[in-house]
Amino acid sequence: MANAAWLALAVTAHNLGRAVGALAGMGRATAATLRRRLFTIPGRLVHTARRLHLRLPANWPWASAFLTALSGINALPQRS
Numbered sequence: 653m654a655n656a657a658w659l660a661l662a663v664t665a666h667n668l669g670r671a672v673g674a675l676a677g678m679g680r681a682t683a684a685t686l687r688r689r690l691f692t693i694p695g696r697l698v699h700t701a702r703r704l705h706l707r708l709p710a711n712w713p714w715a716s717a718f719l720t721a722l723s724g725i726n727a728l729p730q731r732s
Contacts, residue, residue: 675724676717689714690721 666683669691673681676690695708708715 676721
């Protein structure tokens, strides 16, 4: 059962990575490319006025792709 659970989690992580890559406009990027460009973010989470903000470096080359994916994720309908 542990192997089946591990496999299910690995497949879910792979599919989520592909979905985020597609939302970012990266098409058929490899998992290593997605890790290097999107998942290892050189930013900070900061609290201001009781809100949470993500601060990205101004010269980060994949900021627009990340923000595109983030806005696509936020546009998904929520289930209640």
